[in-house]
Amino acid sequence: MSExxxxxxxxxxxxxxxxxxxxxxxxxxxxxxxxxxxxxSLQSATLFAGMYLLMLLVTEVLAxxxxxxxxxxxxxxxxxxxxxxxxxxxxxxxxxxxxxxxARIGIYFPLLAINSITALHCEKVAVKSSVAIAAKDALxxxxxxxxxxxxxxxxxxxFGNGTxxxxxVLPQAMPRMSAMLLPFGGFLMLGLLAAVLRWILHKKxxxxxxxxxxxxxxxxxxxxxxxLPLAERLEKQxxxxxxxxxxxxQTPEVYDPQGALPxxxxxxxxxxxxxxxxxxxxxxxxxxxxxxxxxxxAITQEFQALMRELEENYPGKDPDSQ
Amino acid sequence: xxxxxxxxxxxxxxxxxxxxxxxxxxxxxxxFYGERVIRLVLxxxxxxxxxxxxxxxxxxxxxxxxxxxxxxxxxxxxLMLPATAPYYLxxxxxxxxxxVVKLPFGGLMHVPFVPAAAGFSFLTVCxxxxxxxxxxxxxxxxxxxxxxxxxxxxxxxxGRASYEDAQTFMDILIGxxxxxxxxxxxxxxxxxxxYFLFRKPSSVIAPLGFLLACxxxxxxxxxxxxxxLTSVILELAAGSVLFAAVFFLTDPSGLPKTNGMRLAFxxxxxxxxxxxxxxxxxxxxxCFAILMANAAWPAVEVVLKRLERTIQKWRxxxxxxxxxxxx
Numbered sequence: 001m002s003e004x005x006x007x008x009x010x011x012x013x014x015x016x017x018x019x020x021x022x023x024x025x026x027x028x029x030x031x032x033x034x035x036x037x038x039x040x041s042l043q044s045a046t047l048f049a050g051m052y053l054l055m056l057l058v059t060e061v062l063a064x065x066x067x068x069x070x071x072x073x074x075x076x077x078x079x080x081x082x083x084x085x086x087x088x089x090x091x092x093x094x095x096x097x098x099x100x101x102x103a104r105i106g107i108y109f110p111l112l113a114i115n116s117i118t119a120l121h122c123e124k125v126a127v128k129s130s131v132a133i134a135a136k137d138a139l140x141x142x143x144x145x146x147x148x149x150x151x152x153x154x155x156x157x158x159f160g161n162g163t164x165x166x167x168x169v170l171p172q173a174m175p176r177m178s179a180m181l182l183p184f185g186g187f188l189m190l191g192l193l194a195a196v197l198r199w200i201l202h203k204k205x206x207x208x209x210x211x212x213x214x215x216x217x218x219x220x221x222x223x224x225x226x227x228l229p230l231a232e233r234l235e236k237q238x239x240x241x242x243x244x245x246x247x248x249x250q251t252p253e254v255y256d257p258q259g260a261l262p263x264x265x266x267x268x269x270x271x272x273x274x275x276x277x278x279x280x281x282x283x284x285x286x287x288x289x290x291x292x293x294x295x296x297x298a299i300t301q302e303f304q305a306l307m308r309e310l311e312e313n314y315p316g317k318d319p320d321s322q
Numbered sequence: 323x324x325x326x327x328x329x330x331x332x333x334x335x336x337x338x339x340x341x342x343x344x345x346x347x348x349x350x351x352x353x354f355y356g357e358r359v360i361r362l363v364l365x366x367x368x369x370x371x372x373x374x375x376x377x378x379x380x381x382x383x384x385x386x387x388x389x390x391x392x393x394x395x396x397x398x399x400x401l402m403l404p405a406t407a408p409y410y411l412x413x414x415x416x417x418x419x420x421x422v423v424k425l426p427f428g429g430l431m432h433v434p435f436v437p438a439a440a441g442f443s444f445l446t447v448c449x450x451x452x453x454x455x456x457x458x459x460x461x462x463x464x465x466x467x468x469x470x471x472x473x474x475x476x477x478x479x480x481g482r483a484s485y486e487d488a489q490t491f492m493d494i495l496i497g498x499x500x501x502x503x504x505x506x507x508x509x510x511x512x513x514x515x516x517y518f519l520f521r522k523p524s525s526v527i528a529p530l531g532f533l534l535a536c537x538x539x540x541x542x543x544x545x546x547x548x549x550x551l552t553s554v555i556l557e558l559a560a561g562s563v564l565f566a567a568v569f570f571l572t573d574p575s576g577l578p579k580t581n582g583m584r585l586a587f588x589x590x591x592x593x594x595x596x597x598x599x600x601x602x603x604x605x606x607x608x609c610f611a612i613l614m615a616n617a618a619w620p621a622v623e624v625v626l627k628r629l630e631r632t633i634q635k636w637r638x639x640x641x642x643x644x645x646x647x648x649x
């Protein structure tokens with residue numbers, strides 16, 4: 001299927017991906033700044049959520065329309081200017097009409113202008129896609145971010161103060177956890193929500209969340225006395241393996257907004273496919289960069305050879321068993 | 323790369339040793355603060371045990387063995403609270419320790435932090451007024467209702483070295499002063515350290531380093547206008563220093579593997595404890611110091627290992643190299 005005939009993802013698909021599967025706060029762990037210290041009540045969370053949704057939409061649309069040809073370092077500065085251009089009038093309005101909420105949101109409101117989600121999505125999506133897709137992405141991501149802000153703000157106000165939107169909800173006899181209003185409580189709340197979201201995603205979308213799974217390998221560590229030269233070689237190999245693993249982890253993921261979700265094939269389309277000749281093989285998966293893979297394989301083989309040499313020549317006792 | 327910090331047999335042995343000592347502590351606490359102690363400790367213990375059991379059963383979707391260590395966590399958190407603590411405090415502390423610190427990291431053999439210390443720290447931050455509301459011991463006040471008084475840790479924080487009731491050193495050592503339920507009896511914890519010394523000598527190295535560091539800081543930088551030896555005795559007897567030395571720093575899951583590193587870890591925890599006491603916000607800060615030592619230890623260990631390698635290289639000795647074998 002050629003690029004031109006690829007179907008643009010619908011808003012529903014983009015919402016599912018950006019707001020749920022790749023939620024910016026709970027899955028990608030970006031944009032934590034307003035959520036952790038500032039979302040301590042439903043009111044402040046609503047203000048942050050509304051402001052940021054609007055800011056992201058305007059910035060992505062602008063980036064898609066006008067900023068494609070500019071170099072990256074200039075584009076990032078323009079995102080900041082656009083953000084400030086929207087935040088500062090709001091601060092001026094709050095200074096005149098609602099000083100209480102301004103005192104509560106403090107320095108974190110102007111910091112919305114440099115939220116990392118803006119630069120991330122503008123660079124990954126907006127400047128590479130049409131205005132319609134940029135707008136959909138901004139709305140989908142903004143809704144995901146806003147949902148987290150509102151949920152965290154509501155829960156922290158409820159458990160920390162016993163109120164919602166300033167009105168008492170919990171009975172006086174119930175204990176109030178004042179730590180919920182501190183950044184400590186914000187991190188705790190985010191961690192719990194991230195765990196709940198991950199559990200939901202594992203149940204509903206297991207294929208899409210498979211890549212995000214971390215495999216924890218259990219290792220047994222034994223101490224053996226070995227001569228200096230062999231010890232140095234072993235440590236050098238271990239350092240090379242660790243460096244190769246770090247480089248592999250830092251290999252940037254190729255983001256394809258149009259290829260995010262596999263298109264749904266209906267039974268009619270499946271039946272209408274002509275059956276002729278051998279079945280077409282699916283396109284090969286993206287492989288790792290060849291030199292890196294070759295390096296890792298060579299290092300792993302040498303390390304295993306050293307391990308065998310160690311086992312044969314220096315069978316050591318486990319000091320913990322003494 | 324995560325590695326098991328203790329075998330299940332070691333963990334079970336440690337839990338049994340702790341339960342024996344906690345039973346002694348509970349009896350002393352019952353003597354000083356009445357039967358409310360039993361109810362609070364039971365509440366904390368049962369909350370921790372059932373939370374651990376049910377969550378592990380849900381995660382594994384089948385039958386699991388009961389874990390004695392969860393009982394240790396619940397009892398430890400409850401005994402660090404005052405006798406006037408409301409019943410929800412040990413419940414919340416135990417739930418935090420099990421659900422946020424112990425289980426998400428894979429259970430006892432893999433936790434990077436001491437769960438009971440984390441649970442108590444959570445309660446301190448969330449409910450400071452309830453956690454530091456210490457009553458006088460019942461034999462001291464002569465009545466059934468609890469009467470609030472100042473703990474020794476608060477006295478030292480304010481620079482005073484003695485109570486208005488002129489308690490003797492013996493009163494302070496046996497726990498006849500306002501304190502948390504299970505942390506007042508200094509003699510009991512010294513006996514506990516001796517018990518661990520006979521049962522497993524290597525488990526006492528970290529507490530030894532911890533107490534030496536606390537004593538040295540109290541000797542050279544006293545907070546009170548008194549003799550230096552008095553400062554050392556009072557600082558070690560105040561708060562939960564000895565309680566933490568016996569129940570947190572003997573925990574095999576939270577300790578490094580070698581004896582030298584265990585001593586260094588204990589010293590780090592001791593220095594942090596005394597710094598927190600001098601500059602921290604709360605009167606009881608041992609748990610925060612131990613958590614910080616747990617967090618900082620991997621970085622400190624790297625530096626110490628490099629130093630150790632340099633010394634061994636200089637002396638031309640065969641070096642011990644940690645070789646990781648994947649299971």
